[in-house]
Amino acid sequence: MPKRHAVVAGAGIGGLTAALALHRRGWHVTVCERAPELPTTGAGIGLAPNALRALDAIGVDAAHAAGSATATTMGVRRPDGRWLTRTATADMAARYGTPPIAVPRPAFTAALAAALPPETIRYGTAVTAVDDTAGRPTVRTANGPDLPADLVVAADGIHSPLRRAYFPAHPGLHYIGETAWRTLVDAPDLRIPAMSETWGRGERFGITPLSDGRFYLYATAVAPPGTRSADPRAELRHRFGSWHDPIPALLDRVQRLAPADVLQNDLHDLAAPLPRLHHGSIAWVGDAAHAMAPNLGQGGCQAIEDAVVLAHLLPAEHDTHTPTSIPTALAAYTAARRDRTNAIRLRARRVGRLGALRNPLAVAARDLTVQATPTPLALRGMDDLFNGFHLPR
Template sequence: MTNRHAVVVGAGIGGLTAAVALHRRGWHVTVCERAPEPPVTGAGIGLAPNALRALAAVGIDVARAIGGSVPEAMGVRRPDGRWLTRTGTADMAARYGMAPLAVPRPALTATLAAALPAPALRYGTEVTGVDDAEGRPAVRTAAGPDLPADLVVAADGIRSPLRRAHFPAHPGLNYIGETAWRTLVDAPDLRIPAMSETWGRGRRFGVTPLVDGRYYLYATAVVPPGTRFADPRAELRQRFGSWHDPVPALLDRVARLDPADVLRNDLYDLAAPLPSLHHGRIAWLGDAAHAMAPNLGQGGCQAIEDAVVLAHLLPAGERGDGRDTAVAAGLAAYTAARRDRTDTVRRRARRVGRLGVLRNPVVVAVRDLAVRATPARLALRGMDDLFDGFRLPVA
């Protein structure tokens, strides 16, 4: 093997993007994923212009690979259906050069996986630890043998075992006070033209048209962590069945699903930023590095940015000097480029989430009035640092 070797831990969107970006830089890449096979079901993901630009930088054209249809508008509503704010996606495309796309997660992961050599993907391979004391990591797997590497990309999710192992003093995760339900439904007869999120009192319901014609639905509610529900379909009906159209009709479709197709997770973010996004030859990205509340739709988008910037700042795949100081320098540059931006987004997502969990009726009325009073152009301008914030730093 003449090229540098990167082991990516986790075959989610961030991990696969990193693998593609490194592969195209000439690295030999191995992706270890403990799940036995790629996902075939799951929820959706919104790709904001910053994520679409980052993917394009490594040759992934999402619109061509999966589809390019976009909703007419996006905005926030009240449970009675009244719009608090609404922005046309044409206005977004004019401002940012492209409109956001919403795609099924399995379709995006399949697109990324298809850009890699088949032997690079090792499903059913659980990483149990990384030894990096001597400068060149050895990745331990449950099945063995160890994998020697020049770089380990820790894309092992919100509860990252590698984060806990290498940053033992970090406070870990913070429960943000909500649980979330997510699912996909077929409802072509409803012809829903807009992406919307409806804010109630401590409850939210989101509807996102996907490029394949289905709808990605998500809902949140303020509950104690660990709360269990006998039937997620019935729980959604009880909490949101009286809300505006088309929510009841969509819940009719949810009622026909297998309960296992309705995903439910308590929502957490990282309690504090990591002191560094790298340690030795290990780099963290996505939820493993900066888990954030989903309120800005930037969790996956920031993971994609991480992956592309990381590969850009690392040397090309041809092996260098014995100590390979260029890799160490690239990792330091990665932390410098990404730590502040991702923590800013994490903290902003937490602040926005506080608006959604308000339950006092007077405070909720004031919130809704303030949102309605904000001109759409100002609200859109407030997204500039997110949607127009992706830049490849000087390597």
């Protein structure tokens, strides 16, 4: 029998992980990516223990594939440098089996792509529609032939055209009230051992060390949608230049970058959960399925979980006589993933509201509450995130 064919719309982390997981279950996979090539520049991504466990289930060692860095401590600070909460990553490793790691996003996506057979990814090929009226989906592309498939994985991002096409009554995206900047800087001489996020009044600044001596920096600010400055480097200096060390030194490195190397995006999440994460033989993963605010660092992690669970539930090549149909497997995928991802989406929104507080009294109360929370209790509060990945039986 010919191999089952999956077409994946989008070569982001969720799409590439899905492609690799399906390939390793014996599927023939085609990935359609609208960009002309994988990005070579960009930001970083934190891989929490749940994502690392999911990757391990499909034989991917992220630290080996893309390099990684494990900070000695993680925590939240005030603009004056005082720690509100701080946790040793060794304690996280003891509790969850592995500490979180940070990898450059371009290196990670390149490693996933390199693990696929040659010619799997078709660059410069945008999926425009999926016709599934005949019972077997056909993928339409902007500048290529139609692709018949047994399965379509919609990994087409936060603005997912396929989500809009198949869920036209859904309210779509919700602006969470903040804009965000992201960049990578070279600063091995600064020897910053901690992964930290600093909370001010309506502003935040995050520092994540990477394995190659670079740092992934991100910042957020409460702002109307579409707010842009002529020079994002100067805007970051204006907003955060007086905050605690090593933020000013890192901003000095940002000034050496080209303005285009500082990415800025308004932050959105999905206004409401999708009624289901599948339709016929189409499955949605990652931001296309459940776009969430970045406040828990779980957006990419949940996309990885989606991809691994989806492939696990679908029949493998050697399961040609299994009675489980693809639509039945996709219904099981919705049952396994919808509630977990929606709960994390709502939790990320709530945490973001805390970080975005601007009223001085509310900020003081927030900081006192965070500072008074014992570290063991704070860690227990992450158990459902970091221990929540399981392959359905």
